[in-house]
Each structure stands twice: as structure tokens, then as C-alpha cells.
Amino acid sequence: MSTLDGTVLVTGGAGYIGSHTVRALREAGRDVVVLDSLELGRREAVIDAPLVVGEIADKDLGSATCNEHGVTQVVHFAAYKSVGESMGSPGKYWRNNVAGTAELAEACIATGVHDIVFSSSCSVYGTPEIVPVTEDAAIDPESIYAESKAMVERILYWYGQTSELRSVSLRYFNAAGASFDTRIGEDWTYSINLVPLAMKAVLLKDRRLQVFGDDYDTPDGTCIRDYIHVNDLAAAHVKALDYLGNGGETVAVNLGTGIGSSVLDVLNATAEAAGEEVPYDMAPRRAGDPVSTFADPSFAEATLGWKAKHDLTEIVQTAYTWHKSQLDDGR
Template identity: 80%
Template sequence: MGVNSIDGTVLVTGGAGYIGSHTVRSLREAGREVVVLDSLELGRREAVIDAPLVIGDIHDRDLVATTCNEHGVTQLVHFAAYKAVGESMETPAKYWRNNVAGSVDLVEACLASGVNDVVFSSSCSVNGTPDVVPVTENAPIHPESVYAESKAMVERILFWYGQTSDLRSVSLRYFNAAGASFDGRIGEDWTHSQNLVPLAMKALLLNERRLTVFGDDYDTPDGTCIRDYIHVADLANAHVKALDYLGRDGDTVAVNVGTGVGSSVLEVLNTTADVAGEAVPYDVGPRRAGDPVATFADPTFASDTLGWTANWGLREIVETAYTWYVSQVERAR
């Protein structure tokens, strides 16, 4: 669509999910028209707030085409995917069908409707356990799960669509998204989450299960694994920047989206205790198979290519997450 694509509507698949709903808000705040396509299997209707919501599946080419045509869609942000690493190893077909084949159906329907700009929700897990940190975009692609492989496959599929059609894409390789909106309106549902921040909040606020720290004997300053935690609002903004980049006729690229700062598990727990005024109850368990010792992004390429940098750090992540989860507990009473 070239330079005019940013004047049209953005289709956000999976826009009722955690990162998707924050991105929808960022797009609206940037003045963009948005339409959300979500099955609501894992998304929440209320998270979409006031954006138009089409309930359906990315496999439904007719529905995608109709949505694109009726709403004047010119760009796509594609979140809709399953993302549980353990489940992907137990039921791989679910991930091949939805994450890979579903993405092909979606892209075909979008291309048929004249939508050529795609921002794809990828993952730093495509690199597996990195040999060198910080991780650059030139790091080897070495998935260590079916989930990670599904993300790597879609990156390659999008690359080849770029060779065989007018499609251009930005694959955003997220590091560890966390936190909630600064107004406390939307955040991560901790019901099924296996991420550290919501699990720590759950242990702190629900008193139903102590957190397990998987290993404290790693070769790191405090013995626990190090990860790059990125505020979900920063991550949402990266999608807006990526769409702008494509609107300027940017070439197909994959971009690491992280802060460049590594935080250990114990640093996250200590920051949580500082914010909450109460320690997170935890036990130390054995190391978990496949856990990299340390991984964090080199954000240079994101800054140079998209003009994006992270604005917030671990403190803001924990503060916004804590506010959000306290509100959810109070609402449930």
C-alpha cells in the first residue's frame, strides 16, 4: 500500500489478548482506526474497550476478507497464536495448525484484499539459548520448542511472501513482556500465565501457592536466571512504530524488542517486595530444562530502524502490574 497505508485501518488479530489490547490502545492514541479480530478463546472482550470487535478465527478467509473490505483495512498486526511452550511440546499439531497454517490463511485473505503491510508478533525464543548476549538480530535461529519453531516458521513464510508478492513485514521478536497499563484499565490475565511477574503477584496476593524459583546456582551475580523485561506499553508502541516504518515503504525485517537490560529472578522479586511492602513467598526448586542462564536484547537495530526505544524499566513494570492485580483481587471479592 506504500505511503498511503498508514491512512487506513489496522486489523489487529488477537487484539483482545494481553499485548494485543495494549497495542490497540496505542494505535487509537496515535490516531489510527482499528478493527480487532479475536476468537475470544483466550482474549477478553472488555480489554478491547471501544474498538470494533469481530469475533472469529484467522482460518476463516471469507471473514478476514469481509472485515478488511468493510473497515478499509490497509495494515495488519498479527498476534493471534497459542503461546504455551510446554503445551506446544505435548500437542504440537495444535500449534502447527493455528500458528503456522492459520497465519498462511490470514495472509492470503489479507493479500487478496490489498493489505500488504504486516507486523508479526514473533519471539526472542526463535534464537533458543543464545551463545552471546546481548542478543542481536544476527544471532542464529535455533528454536528449542514447537512454539518457538512456529514463530520462526511464520517469519520465514512472511519473508517468502515478500519475495513472491508485494507483502512487506516486520517480525517483532519480543523479550519478556510484563506490566499493565498506567491507568490500571487493562493488564495480563494471570489465570493461565506462566510468566514470572504474574506468578509472583499471584503468590503475593492470593496466598494459595508459593512461587518456585527454578535454580539459584547459575553463574550470575545472585545465582538466578537473567531476562530482559519490557513494559507492555513500550512493546505496544513498537508495533505503532513498525506500522509507520512499513508505511514509509520499509523493507521486510526482523527486530529484537527489549530494553537491553537484564534483570535476575531475585531482582524481580526484590522489586516486587519493595513496591508491595511485603515479601513474595517463594521456594527454590531445581533448574528447569531448557532455561537459558541469561538473555537480553541489543536494542540498537530497533532504535536505528524503527526509531523505537524503551521508556520504562523494571520498577514501572512491577508498579503497574501490582496496581492491576490488586484491582483484580478487589473486584473478585
């Protein structure tokens, strides 16, 4: 039986990108089971997939879940992801992101699961010397969060050398947006990303956004990033599972649009979606913020047959519609 005929285990599948990927997998006809602690995830985001509540570090639970549900492939999202928190609480990140992944890999190997798609990050590159960023750029993490992602990539590589495990590490650029039907989106409660913060500023009317630095060597003086729609990211995970199911070898792949958008580009797009300006103040630069970083997505297209479909306008419009719907529902 092909691994594509079995169930996909999605760890962290009740989170933001995880829940969109669960939905994409279900729409592709795959059976899915979600493993999530629900510390940061939302039960309702899983929609119709079975949910197992627990930790990835629980090897026995991981093994039992794989056996019970006939798991043949894994998509691994379950991780803490705050750069600032990682620098203040490093042990939390080493234990969950790194040691927890080792236990998950052991559970997979013990139950004959050999395909893992890992949610990595462009932060493994640190401040890239050359943009657009290709996969052969130097790995140079600048935070414990980023280091934990880089370490997991290496852990999966070495499991591939010592077992039949094969992996695709997807190095995301800046995930944003929401589902087009407003069914699921990004909970802004804990998010420190620009798009949800801009939405808070324009919708809640009780705060002003801080823009860190307007004196960079960019067209408008603000930092440039590669924003990618969460639905495009979800589609890439489906493609990565297909790649592994068809015999693909372990690889790391950038996921981005190849287009850089500045902070002010995002705020202007938000104003267009909302019909009003985003209230903001300029603040000094933050230490460690790269001036400009965006992906060269050509390897993803060549390897996975994947290319981003949605632009910044769609990203911001779906995010705005989602967040407004949550306020309208009283959430």
C-alpha cells in the same frame, strides 16, 4: 492513499499485548478493527474498537473484515504461546500459529493489504551463544512454540518474495506490566510468566512461588531475562506500522531494554511494590532454561526510531496495581 490513512486490523487484539497495542493505535489516531476468537482474550479489553469474533484461519472472514473496514495494515498477535503445551499438543500450534497465519496472509493479499507487523519472539534464538542478543544471532528454536514463530517469519518472508507483502517481525523479550491507569493488564488465569506468578504468590496468600535454580553463573545465582513494559511493546508496533507505511522493507527486529534482570531482582521489585516479601521456594533447574538472555536494542532504535522507556520498577509496580485492582473488583 498512504496505508497509514486506513484501518489497522489487529488479530488477537483482545489479548494481553494486543489490547495494549489497540489502545496505543487509537491514541495515535488510527482506526482499528480487532479479530479475536475470545478463547483467551477478553471482550472488555478491546475497549472502544470494533470486534469481529472469529479465527484467523477463516480466510473468507479475514477478507470480508478487511474489505468492510477499509483495512490497509495488519498487526498479527493471534497465536498460542505456551512452550509446555506446544510440546504436548504440537498439532494445535502448527494449525493455528503456522497454517492460520498462511490463511491470514492470503486474505491480506486478496484484499490488497501489504503491510503486516508480526508478533514474534526472542525464543526463535533458543539459548543464545552471545549476549546481548543481536538480530544476526542464529535461529535455533528449542520448542514447537518457538519453531512456529520462526516458521511464520519465513512464511512472511517468502510471501514478500512472491507478492507485494512486506512485514516486520518483532522478536519480543519478556513482556510484563500493565497500563498505568489500570484499565487493562495481563490475565493471570493462564499465564506461566514470572511476573504474574509472583503477583499471585504475594496477593493470594495461598501458594508459594517456585524459583528454578539458584546455582547459575550469575550475580545472585538465578536466571537473567530482559523484561519490557507492555506499553513500550505497544509503542513499537505503532512505530513498525509507520516504518512499513513509509516504504520500509521486510525486517526482523529485537524488542528489549538491553538490561538483564534476575529472578530475584523481579521478586525484590515485587516486594517493594507490595510492601511485603514474595513467598518462594528454591527448586532444581528446569531443562532448557538459558542462563542469561537480553536484547541489544540498538537496531530497533536505528530502524524504527523506538527505544524502551520504562524500567523494572515501573513494570512491577503497574503489574501489582493491576492485579490488586482485579482482586478488589472481585475478578
